[in-house]
Amino acid sequence: MLWFHVERKDTKSLTQQVYEQIRMYILDGDLKVNEKLPSTRELATSVGVSRNIVLEVYDQLVAEGYLVVRPKSGTYVAPGSSFKVKSQQDTASYQQDQPGMIEQNMIDFRAAHPAMDHFPRKVWGRLAKEICYDAPDSIFGYHVAGGHPELKRVLAAYLLRTRGVKCDPNQIVITSGATQALSIITELLVDAANPYVAVEDPVTYEMRNIFSYAGASIRPIPVDHEGIQPEFLSNDEPPSFIFVIPSHQFPLGGTLTIQRRIKLIEYARQMNCYIVEDDYDSEFTYEGSPVPSLQGLDPGKVLYVGTFSKILSPALRIGYVVLPTNLIEPFQTLKWYTDRHNSSLEQLILARFIEEGNLDKHIRKMRKVYQQRRKALVDGLLATFPECTILGQAAGMHLVVELKNIIFDSHCLQRIEDQGVRVYPVEDFSLVKGKHMHQIVIGYGSLTVDEIKDGISRLKKALYV
Known part of the structure; x- marks a missing residue:
């Protein structure tokens, strides 16, 4: 099954993202000549987009010569379409990962990031x-x-x-x-x-x-x-x-x-x-x-x-x-x-x-640190969003918040990011789409108690404008 990630918050349309991903797979040779592509229905389900988007992308790639349609058989990679090129997306990703380019005022509730300020x-x-x-x-x-x-x-x-x-x-x-x-x-x-x-x-x-x-x-x-x-x-x-x-x-x-x-x-x-x-x-x-x-x-x-x-x-x-x-x-x-x-x-x-x-000593210390941060997060969420449901808070460095009256789509996420907060929809981690549209992942391991409180306040402003 062909699978890749699409970013719903990206300025590029989903159609453009799917087109560029498949085109790059063909040019780089990851999809081989005469290799059969998934059906439009299969790929749409795998990536989490509508079938019409995949149909449009396939038609465009056929028109440009990257794909050929064989009647009663399927869609295949066309001969002569493999050509190694440098991906601009790779360059952009590399630049975005540099520490100096991370937003200074962004409160990032990213999960699974430990508290580096407590490294022994x-x-x-x-x-x-x-x-x-x-x-x-x-x-x-x-x-x-x-x-x-x-x-x-x-x-x-x-x-x-x-x-x-x-x-x-x-x-x-x-x-x-x-x-x-x-x-x-x-x-x-x-x-x-x-x-x-x-x-x-x-x-x-x-x-x-x-x-x-x-x-x-x-x-x-x-x-x-x-x-x-x-x-x-x-x-x-x-x-x-x-x-x-x-x-x-x-x-x-x-x-x-x-x-x-x-x-x-x-x-x-x-x-x-x-x-x-x-x-x-x-x-x-x-x-x-x-x-x-x-x-x-x-x-x-x-x-x-x-x-x-x-x-x-x-x-x-x-x-x-x-x-x-x-x-x-x-x-x-x-x-x-x-x-x-x-x-x-x-x-x-x-x-x-x-x-x-x-190691045992460090874990005992960090358990207390994360427990304090978890408490600040859970207390703040329940006080600010009394209608919310919190999942998975018994362990680790993240939890899941469910707000049944909120759909965390690209527009909602953009409003949240405009307030200087970054959260992560559970839907982005799902292969089968549509089951977790009201849930977000909130990590707290790398954030201080003050940052957590500030982040919750900003989240409220974004969701209840």
Whole structure:
């Protein structure tokens, strides 16, 4: 299934965005000559636009020679239409990502961004100095792709104690964040016999892009307040794997119940497929105790992916995956060809940081910080919008707000942004459109209490003008 993201807040029309995306896929060779395109109905459903938009785009691309229509067969990429060009969109995106160009007065309720002002610089700096001075000369040479044994040993004990993950240190592979882990998993598991990935819907589009870029097609599986709904998985065609976020689903924030966890594992056993568990922020639980990992129920069927980007800092680029034993060797081979190995110095620093108890201490501290910010956000929302419903506030660094009298379409979002606030519609994370038009994601990890209060005030001005 061809899929890409369209931005409803963009000044370009949806028709122009869809046209440019398909045209660039053809020019770059991502869509091959004589490759059949999805039907207009399929593509409209996948991207989340009307069928008339796709019809208009196909007609334009046929007129320009990029596509050909074969009667009773379908629409195909025309011969001679592949030509590598530099994407202006890539250049624009790069410029927009530069720190100096971020709006100074914008209150951005972006989710999953930790509080960088609380990074433990002094402790980390001390450990970095000690490791650099004390480590043997071999630490500055090449190392194995799977990660430094010391970090894997410490991490295995930590995961068993805090998340109920059952593994030998050799089952852990250290990666450059969860992104690399998921990319390699997709490359490893997706093939012609199992060409698609079953993905929670809604889910962050970064994840969908990772799977699509690695060659997988995507099938959405609906999510409710109890997580993914296993009964919607196909009993005829097994997926290469099922991607789930069971501890604190993004974006809706639900926790997968034990009944559904058992159904999911029974399905994976029956269909001989894998489950990929993303456990990105389960350390920050404010109501009750953290739910143990899904991996602990069946280590042979679940690949457990974690990262230190949300706990400590995205700049570290340290993630990991816990693999069933039969996948260790092929995964490490792909990892080696990707970047040989992660920084050995950083791995040893992190290992000592964990072993000395600094990670536990940092998590306890940050839980208090985020709990204070969460309280300010929840209290402010309920006071300002008493009719609202708040979802997923029991854990993590974001929640979902539902205002049944508000449709968060492009016009509404523009009014909000004009007030200097940025929020994220759940609808943007949905593959099947139309179910979450009244909901927005609000993250609070990187905002101070004062910024949160100011943001709520601005949001009220935007919504009730």
